[in-house]
Amino acid sequence: MTLVPANDPTVATLVAIDVTVRLGGKTVVERANLTLNRGEVVALVGPNGAGKTTLIRALAGLLPAEGGIALEGRPLGSYSARERARGIAYLPQGHVFHWPLPVASVVALGRHPHGDAWSPASEADRAAVQRALNATGIDGLADRSIVTLSGGERARVALARALATEAPVLLADEPTASLDPRHQLTVMELLRHGARHGAVLAIVHDLLLAARFADRVIVMDRGRLVADAPPKEALTPDRLADVFGVATMNVSTADGDVTIPWRPL
Amino acid sequence: MAGRTFFWVNAALAALLVILAVVSLMVGPAGLSWRTALQGLFGGEGPAGIIVRDIRLPRTLLALAIGATLGLSGAALQGLLRNPLAEPALFGAPQAAAAASAAVIGFGFASAVSLMVPLAGILGALVSIGGLVAIAGRRASLTVTLLAGLALASFAGAMTALVLNLAPNPYVALEIAFWLLGSLEDRSTDHLTIAAPFFVASWILLAANARAYRALTLGEDAAASLGVDLRRVRAMVVVGVALGVGAAVAITGSISFVGLVAPHLVRRAAGSDPARVLLPGALAGSALLTLADITVRAIPAADELRVGVVTALIGVPFFLAMIFSERRMLEGAPS
Numbered sequence: 001m002t003l004v005p006a007n008d009p010t011v012a013t014l015v016a017i018d019v020t021v022r023l024g025g026k027t028v029v030e031r032a033n034l035t036l037n038r039g040e041v042v043a044l045v046g047p048n049g050a051g052k053t054t055l056i057r058a059l060a061g062l063l064p065a066e067g068g069i070a071l072e073g074r075p076l077g078s079y080s081a082r083e084r085a086r087g088i089a090y091l092p093q094g095h096v097f098h099w100p101l102p103v104a105s106v107v108a109l110g111r112h113p114h115g116d117a118w119s120p121a122s123e124a125d126r127a128a129v130q131r132a133l134n135a136t137g138i139d140g141l142a143d144r145s146i147v148t149l150s151g152g153e154r155a156r157v158a159l160a161r162a163l164a165t166e167a168p169v170l171l172a173d174e175p176t177a178s179l180d181p182r183h184q185l186t187v188m189e190l191l192r193h194g195a196r197h198g199a200v201l202a203i204v205h206d207l208l209l210a211a212r213f214a215d216r217v218i219v220m221d222r223g224r225l226v227a228d229a230p231p232k233e234a235l236t237p238d239r240l241a242d243v244f245g246v247a248t249m250n251v252s253t254a255d256g257d258v259t260i261p262w263r264p265l
Numbered sequence: 266m267a268g269r270t271f272f273w274v275n276a277a278l279a280a281l282l283v284i285l286a287v288v289s290l291m292v293g294p295a296g297l298s299w300r301t302a303l304q305g306l307f308g309g310e311g312p313a314g315i316i317v318r319d320i321r322l323p324r325t326l327l328a329l330a331i332g333a334t335l336g337l338s339g340a341a342l343q344g345l346l347r348n349p350l351a352e353p354a355l356f357g358a359p360q361a362a363a364a365a366s367a368a369v370i371g372f373g374f375a376s377a378v379s380l381m382v383p384l385a386g387i388l389g390a391l392v393s394i395g396g397l398v399a400i401a402g403r404r405a406s407l408t409v410t411l412l413a414g415l416a417l418a419s420f421a422g423a424m425t426a427l428v429l430n431l432a433p434n435p436y437v438a439l440e441i442a443f444w445l446l447g448s449l450e451d452r453s454t455d456h457l458t459i460a461a462p463f464f465v466a467s468w469i470l471l472a473a474n475a476r477a478y479r480a481l482t483l484g485e486d487a488a489a490s491l492g493v494d495l496r497r498v499r500a501m502v503v504v505g506v507a508l509g510v511g512a513a514v515a516i517t518g519s520i521s522f523v524g525l526v527a528p529h530l531v532r533r534a535a536g537s538d539p540a541r542v543l544l545p546g547a548l549a550g551s552a553l554l555t556l557a558d559i560t561v562r563a564i565p566a567a568d569e570l571r572v573g574v575v576t577a578l579i580g581v582p583f584f585l586a587m588i589f590s591e592r593r594m595l596e597g598a599p600s
Contacts, residue, residue: 060490085492096484098347099537105479112480113492145537161483165491 012037013168013199014059018067021058028054030223031067036169036199041191043210044203046220047244052203053093055220056171060090072168085113089167093174095158097146103157104142107132110164132164136190152183159190168198175202176209188213207235211258219243235259271541274534278548282329285555289325290317292562323454327516328555330464332523334509336550337543339524341471344478344539345502346410349532350587352525353510355411356397357418358390359521362514364424365389367441371428383459387511393417394503447518447573449558460512467509470501475540482539520573522580523550529587
């Protein structure tokens with residue numbers, strides 16, 4: 001496999017070539033090809049069961065996959081778990097916290113791959129945690145227990161944890177799920193902000209959010225990537241009818257026309 | 266601020282352990298003053314020296330070490346399974362260890378003081394905890410985890426009953442039955458020498474994964490994405506708990522609920538952090554078991570009360586209270 005040279009800022013940070021994932025004998029992701037470039041936000045959309053979460057977990061190195069995945073020009077398989085964790089931050093669905101830790105401790109978990117058991121948090125770790133707290137606007141909550149927070153606040157804590165790693169790639173699985181409109185917009189803005197460090201790939205169910213915030217939209221259907229283009233070209237009425245089974249409507253906004261799902265076909 | 270509270274909790278527990286250890290040297294059929302007990306400990310001549318050094322010191326050290334092992338095992342399992350109700354005994358580990366050890370003694374493979382007994386106990390605990398972690402695997406609900414533990418504990422109980430059933434003579438059956446109740450009576454330096462390496466290995470394996478337990482707060486996927494090698498962590502905890510609990514059971518018989526109660530007592534002081542709860546959890550375990558062992562010696566009775574009976578008598582109501590206070594979390598289905 002030919003891979004792009006490392007340390008070239010113009011170059012892709014994460015490349016997937018013919019990635020196939022089988023789970024329990026079933027092919028869930030089939031020959032997926034995609035590239036994430038530094039500084040861009042890419043939305044991954046598709047109906048339930050299309051294989052979006054599986055693809056993202058494979059890209060994060062959490063699932064065995066066939067084909068090639070390269071991070072910063074090196075095959076993902078050649079990274080140690082800790083090296084990989086410094087390169088790819090992964091934000092799973094649901095914002096789960098099993099213990100009622102203070103917010104600052106949760107966010108500090110994002111620095112886990114940077115330290116080890118024998119070295120306490122370094123100055124760089126503390127600074128990164130503070131940056132993540134500030135960026136997500138939760139520095140005022142740092143000492144609060146995570147269980148006392150609202151859903152929107154928890155979503156921001158989860159995102160801050162992922163941002164604190166300051167990895168060149170951020171993979172987020174439905175970061176806006178079950179949030180009110182304002183928090184959805186805030187989280188998407190934070191992802192945009194996070195993209196300054198690297199590339200962001202986020203599973204988004206709200207096609208409007210995807211169209212509004214993403215540089216590119218990748219459409220996934222039954223395990224295959226069927227479109228990878230700027231939002232207008234990816235989310236055409238024909239494709240939405242085909243993939244999601246919805247009839248669409250055009251709505252004009254200050255930013256031009258947008259296509260929104262209107263009724264099931 | 267939180268760090269300072271944490272330090273003082275550990276310091277207070279350590280001080281409490283010193284006091285309990287001295288009291289433990291004083292209490293017994295021949296009551297000693299603390300002065301005599303300490304003189305006996307540091308080379309005093311005469312009967313006091315013999316009683317303290319040969320009888321009460323090994324017993325006290327075993328109570329401290331086994332209590333710490335149980336407390337640490339509970340805290341580590343709770344961290345691994347992200348569940349405050351995880352405890353070796355709920356998952357049948359001591360029961361399985363007891364069944365295996367009982368089989369070795371009952372069928373006359375070994376005398377009670379031999380390396381065979383702890384080895385069998387460790388093997389039994391390994392099978393039960395390994396089985397549990399395999400069943401409770403990636404995202405099993407609390408219900409599945411507890412049911413699996415119940416099944417394993419019941420099966421271990423049945424195996425023990427089988428050993429008793431097939432015991433060659435009633436004396437062996439009685440010996441096993443009493444041993445199963447859990448006691449530190451008449452344990453010698455030999456017991457301590459046999460078990461100590463297993464305890465130390467267990468402590469190292471369980472404490473080495475402190476940061477992994479903390480990362481697991483975010484769930485297994487997120488922890489793995491942070492560079493935690495889950496398979497390795499699971500294997501280390503399973504082996505660590507099996508080594509510690511297996512060796513403990515082989516020495517004392519079954520002692521339950523210390524692993525559940527000890528971490529719970531100190532969890533708030535540790536800020537609910539599954540990594541920081543390890544040390545105070547182990548110290549609290551030591552204190553609880555030493556206290557229970559002092560209690561059985563202080564209560565006048567024809568035959569000494571068994572310490573395993575005392576911990577269970579205290580532990581079960583505590584466990585029920587915990588279920589009651591955490592029922593909202595427990596009703597929240599997936600762990």
